[in-house]
Amino acid sequence: MAERVADLADLSAAAVEAARDHEAVEAYAEESRRTEVTAHKGEVEGLTFAESRGVGIRLIAKGRLGYAYAADPSLDEVREAVARARQNAELATEDEFNALPPAKPVEPIAALFRQDQATLPTERKVSVALDLEHLAVSADPRVTKVDQAGYGDAVSRVAIASTAGVTAEYGRTDCWAVVSALAEGDGETQAGWSFRVARELGELDWGSVAQEAVERSARLLGAVKPASGRVPVVLDPFAGSSFLGVLAGALSAESVQKQRSLFADLLGEAVGSPLLTLVDDGRTLDGPAAAPFDDEGVPTGRTELIARGTLMAFLHNTYTAMRGGTHSTGNAKRGGYRTPPGVGTTNFFVQPETSPVSDILRQAEGGVLIQDVSGVHSGANPISGEFSVGATGLRIANGELGEPLREMTVASTVPEMLKGIAAVGDDLRFFTSVGVPTILIAEMTVAGV
Amino acid sequence: MLDRELAGQVLRAARARGGSFAELFVEERSSLTIRLDDGKIEELTSGLDRGAGVRVGHGTSFGYAFSNRLDRDALLEAASAAAAAVAEGAGAGQVVDLRTQDPPVVHRAERPAEAVAAAEKVAWLRGVDDVARAFSPHVRQVSASYGDSVQRVLIATSDGRWVEESRPRIRLGVQVVAGRDGVIQTGFHGPAGLAGVEFFDEHPPAKTAEVAAKRAVTMLDAGPAPAGEMPVVLAPGMGGVLFHEACGHPLEADIVDKEASVYRGRIGEQLASSLVTGVDDATIPNAWGSFSFDDEGVPAQRTILFQDGALQALMYDRLRAEKDGVSSTGNGRRQSYAHPPIPRMTNSYILNGPSKADDVLASTERGVYVTALGGGQTNPASGDFVFGVSEGYLIEGGKVTSPVRGANLTGRAIEVMSAVDAVADDFDTWEGVCGKDGQGVPVGSGSPTLRIARITVGGTGG
Numbered sequence: 001m002a003e004r005v006a007d008l009a010d011l012s013a014a015a016v017e018a019a020r021d022h023e024a025v026e027a028y029a030e031e032s033r034r035t036e037v038t039a040h041k042g043e044v045e046g047l048t049f050a051e052s053r054g055v056g057i058r059l060i061a062k063g064r065l066g067y068a069y070a071a072d073p074s075l076d077e078v079r080e081a082v083a084r085a086r087q088n089a090e091l092a093t094e095d096e097f098n099a100l101p102p103a104k105p106v107e108p109i110a111a112l113f114r115q116d117q118a119t120l121p122t123e124r125k126v127s128v129a130l131d132l133e134h135l136a137v138s139a140d141p142r143v144t145k146v147d148q149a150g151y152g153d154a155v156s157r158v159a160i161a162s163t164a165g166v167t168a169e170y171g172r173t174d175c176w177a178v179v180s181a182l183a184e185g186d187g188e189t190q191a192g193w194s195f196r197v198a199r200e201l202g203e204l205d206w207g208s209v210a211q212e213a214v215e216r217s218a219r220l221l222g223a224v225k226p227a228s229g230r231v232p233v234v235l236d237p238f239a240g241s242s243f244l245g246v247l248a249g250a251l252s253a254e255s256v257q258k259q260r261s262l263f264a265d266l267l268g269e270a271v272g273s274p275l276l277t278l279v280d281d282g283r284t285l286d287g288p289a290a291a292p293f294d295d296e297g298v299p300t301g302r303t304e305l306i307a308r309g310t311l312m313a314f315l316h317n318t319y320t321a322m323r324g325g326t327h328s329t330g331n332a333k334r335g336g337y338r339t340p341p342g343v344g345t346t347n348f349f350v351q352p353e354t355s356p357v358s359d360i361l362r363q364a365e366g367g368v369l370i371q372d373v374s375g376v377h378s379g380a381n382p383i384s385g386e387f388s389v390g391a392t393g394l395r396i397a398n399g400e401l402g403e404p405l406r407e408m409t410v411a412s413t414v415p416e417m418l419k420g421i422a423a424v425g426d427d428l429r430f431f432t433s434v435g436v437p438t439i440l441i442a443e444m445t446v447a448g449v
Numbered sequence: 450m451l452d453r454e455l456a457g458q459v460l461r462a463a464r465a466r467g468g469s470f471a472e473l474f475v476e477e478r479s480s481l482t483i484r485l486d487d488g489k490i491e492e493l494t495s496g497l498d499r500g501a502g503v504r505v506g507h508g509t510s511f512g513y514a515f516s517n518r519l520d521r522d523a524l525l526e527a528a529s530a531a532a533a534a535v536a537e538g539a540g541a542g543q544v545v546d547l548r549t550q551d552p553p554v555v556h557r558a559e560r561p562a563e564a565v566a567a568a569e570k571v572a573w574l575r576g577v578d579d580v581a582r583a584f585s586p587h588v589r590q591v592s593a594s595y596g597d598s599v600q601r602v603l604i605a606t607s608d609g610r611w612v613e614e615s616r617p618r619i620r621l622g623v624q625v626v627a628g629r630d631g632v633i634q635t636g637f638h639g640p641a642g643l644a645g646v647e648f649f650d651e652h653p654p655a656k657t658a659e660v661a662a663k664r665a666v667t668m669l670d671a672g673p674a675p676a677g678e679m680p681v682v683l684a685p686g687m688g689g690v691l692f693h694e695a696c697g698h699p700l701e702a703d704i705v706d707k708e709a710s711v712y713r714g715r716i717g718e719q720l721a722s723s724l725v726t727g728v729d730d731a732t733i734p735n736a737w738g739s740f741s742f743d744d745e746g747v748p749a750q751r752t753i754l755f756q757d758g759a760l761q762a763l764m765y766d767r768l769r770a771e772k773d774g775v776s777s778t779g780n781g782r783r784q785s786y787a788h789p790p791i792p793r794m795t796n797s798y799i800l801n802g803p804s805k806a807d808d809v810l811a812s813t814e815r816g817v818y819v820t821a822l823g824g825g826q827t828n829p830a831s832g833d834f835v836f837g838v839s840e841g842y843l844i845e846g847g848k849v850t851s852p853v854r855g856a857n858l859t860g861r862a863i864e865v866m867s868a869v870d871a872v873a874d875d876f877d878t879w880e881g882v883c884g885k886d887g888q889g890v891p892v893g894s895g896s897p898t899l900r901i902a903r904i905t906v907g908g909t910g911g
Contacts (some may be wrong), residue, residue, distance in 0.1 A: 040509075040707070043510060044510055044534065045509065045510050045511075046510065046511050046512075046513065046789065047510075047511070047512045047513065047533075047534040048512075048513040048514070048515075048789060049513070049514040049515075049527070049530045049531070050514070050515050050516075050787060051515070051516045051517070051518075052500070052515075052516070052517050052787065053517060054498075054517070065491070065492060066493055067492060067493065067494040067495075068494065068495045068496070068497075069494070069495075069496050069497070070496075070497045071497065071498045071499055071500060071517040072499070072500075072517040072518050073497075077497075081495075081497070084495045085495075087495075087567075088493035088494065088495060088567070089493075091483075091490060091493055091567055091568055091571050092489075092490045092491065092492065092493055093488075093489035093490045093491070095489060095491070122533070145707070145708055146707075147704075147707050147709045147830070182707075182708070182709055182830055188831065189708075189709070189711075189830035189831055190830065190831060191709070191828055191830050191831075225905075228676055228677065258486065258487050258590055258592075259589055259590050259626065259628075260590060260626060262633075338494075338496055338498075339494070340492060340494065374825075374826040374828075374835050375823075375825055375826050375835045375836065375837050375857065381633075381634075381635065383626060383633045383634075383635055384632070384633045384634065384854075386854060386855045387855070388674070388837065388855045388856060388857045388907045389835065389837075389857065390826070390833070390834075390835025390857065390859050390907075392833075406831070406833060407833055407859050407860065407861070407905060408859075409676075409835070409857055409859055409905070409907025410907075411676075411855055411857075411907055445676075447676040447677070447905070447907045448905075
């Protein structure tokens with residue numbers, strides 16, 4: 001990998017050199033090397049090695065934006081991509097806010113790249129995957145098989161260069177473990193999963209991934225449909241993280257400017273319970289999404305979006321900041337080199353409070369703990385904030401988890417849910433880029449029968 | 450893209466340590482995406498992708514390596530990386546001479562999208578914006594995207610298959626936001642095909658815009674959905690979406706192989722209403738989920754999954770078919786060269802039945818009529834599923850009355866499919882991108898109007 005670092009810089013420099021007068025050109029180059037191992041019935045099920053590289057070109061001329069990309073391009077193909085982006089720009093609508101960010105000093109984050117991880121031998125990765133599956137099928141007699149048990153890792157590097165003077169580059173290592181366990185009893189099968197990510201294997205607690213998946217599947221055996229009613233609802237971090245995605249969309253300045261956010265006119269107003277503080281922090285190493293700069297080279301930072309229930313800010317990239325007359329929060333985000341930057345989150349999390357989970361369960365007497373929700377992406381309306389989603393969970397009785405529940409739906413609106421937060425736990429847990437502790441909602445409609 | 454001699458070399462390198470087969474998948478994909486939002490052509494993106502993946506199978510395990518370099522060195526390096534997954538080398542495996550396979554069906558683009566100027570495509574989107582905004586003063590925002598791509602694939606396998614195919618895909622999707630008195634609703638429509646721009650003769654962009662706008666505007670009047678068990682009538686196409694999620698996924702052979710399917714070991718049993726005949730069919734000409742060959746080089750075919758409610762077959766790729774001692778059903782698909790193939794649906798359809806849609810509604814005393822589902826999820830192990838309803842109405846006294854919002858449908862696959870008590874004859878399709886194991890592939894769903902006698906509707910109303 002190391003010898004190719006110069007390549008990325010060469011490719012992006014070639015693009016910048018191909019710019020004509022009065023054109024703004026930016027090249028985003030990335031490369032990655034991934035390995036994934038899945039295990040099944042004590043054997044390696046699949047072993048995948050991947051190498052990929054690509055360059056995306058953003059070109060702005062007379063306020064018009066064009067984009068083109070190429071996979072593993074030669075220097076000539078990079079120049080061709082600049083020409084295609086130029087053609088595309090001619091057909092786009094002029095927009096005075098189209099601009100590339102000016103160069104700003106970037107503080108590197110050395111801890112993102114771990115040399116040991118970058119050189120980890122394949123045999124070690126295989127042994128982790130096999131161990132994951134073994135741990136999952138030997139922890140509980142009711143769990144004898146997995147739907148999925150796997151280890152994966154990636155070594156990646158990003159380089160950005162532009163006619164506005166940006167030249168930024170960084171590398172990172174990531175690794176992860178995932179288990180989806182299947183519990184059986186009385187002709188019934190229940191699935192439970194868990195997932196963790198780290199920067200190197202030594203910091204990846206894969207044993208707990210197996211253990212959690214087992215617990216979460218086994219405790220659902222014998223689940224019944226609940227009666228319909230309004231009850232206290234505890235969202236465990238797995239379930240809570242699904243809702244954070246909806247909030248991320250609504251807090252993007254892009255959604256706000258296009259009238260697609262339920263928070264559009266609410267800056268400075270109370271949008272949630274005073275217990276709710278929601279943060280985006282691209283620099284905290286506690287979250288897996290830390291990076292020195294965003295996907296257009298703007299240094300990352302910390303933004304309090306909701307502070308003690310009050311809506312304080314939105315997430316911005318350079319375009320939305322220009323349009324909104326403010327500065328970028330370092331939240332430009334792309335789906336890789338194939339797409340121009342939009343607005344997205346970095347480490348996006350609910351600030352933990354001091355309540356231990358046991359206290360929250362006591363407060364939720366007669367309610368339900370939701371451990372998984374499905375269909376949030378389709379069942380929640382990001383604009384109106386209404387949702388009705390399928391869920392599995394457990395009844396709460398005498399301050400403890402009781403009877404398992406299935407085929408249950410939970411319905412509310414995002415504003416009601418945020419205002420109904422009655423307790424926030426001390427157990428912040430990150431899932432890829434979103435993090436959330438256990439949360440108690442005073443009351444929600446749960447339907448079963 | 451590659452000559453046969455090099456392909457043969459790569460396959461031999463992949464079988465250096467044995468294994469049951471080796472396969473080379475080479476892909477080149479060119480694409481154009483245009484996005485209109487907020488009345489502006491915000492973005493035009495041209496893309497050029499290419500890469501190759503080498504897979505070595507041994508039993509139900511595999512090694513896979515890919516690169517987006519197509520030179521000899523990179524391909525041979527990928528081959529030896531994939532071969533390394535075969536734990537105990539049993540000596541080199543054989544590679545049969547590569548022979549060109551004839552396609553069972555060819556999905557031709559009559560008027561290839563790449564030959565049409567981008568300016569014309571931009572004009573379609575501007576037209577969409579005009580039509581949607583003119584539909585109602587309550588339309589607040591319109592976003593639309595146009596995309597076309599040509600995926601050229603080459604597949605060579607150690608048992609002698611040589612397959613080349615060009616897959617032209619086209620889609621135009623419109624999302625409309627409507628608002629009134631603080632209420633905001635959205636509507637989406639996005640037909641898609643494996644075709645050229647002639648696709649728009651049957652699916653004019655203006656019609657797509659109108660459907661999306663009507664959906665959003667109608668839902669402004671929606672009241673809270675009822676909650677509880679009741680009859681639900683699914684409009685044409687929507688039964689196919691449910692069939693895809695609730696029945697299709699648990700019938701994919703990898704899910705069954707992992708003992709995670711509610712249908713495991715139950716072929717021949719009556720597991721749906723006798724009114725339900727369901728197929729997976731990649732041979733439908735120019736349909737979004739179709740192809741000539743699957744991504745393992747197996748010819749496209751039509752597989753009957755349910756015949757009159759009796760379970761008939763699973764959907765196989767080569768790996769699982771070999772394990773079960775059957776033939777692949779041509780369901781081995783992958784998102785791109787960067788992914789190993791797994792069993793996937795193509796176009797999964799519930800076929801027409803004997804009833805008339807009007808009669809089905811007229812004979813429903815009280816229930817919900819679902820005209821658009823927002824997508825859903827299934828737990829294949831238990832058959833539990835959930836679907837969001839993005840456009841739905843009350844049925845009262847046999848008539849479709851007021852729209853409802855915030856509804857979803859939950860149930861279990863076998864129970865719900867057995868509760869189908871009416872199937873009409875007005876088949877239609879719905880196109881989407883299905884995600885599984887981190888891979889998205891184009892899939893079609895389809896069905897006529899059908900009624901489920903009892904299903905749980907989750908809503909906020911009483």
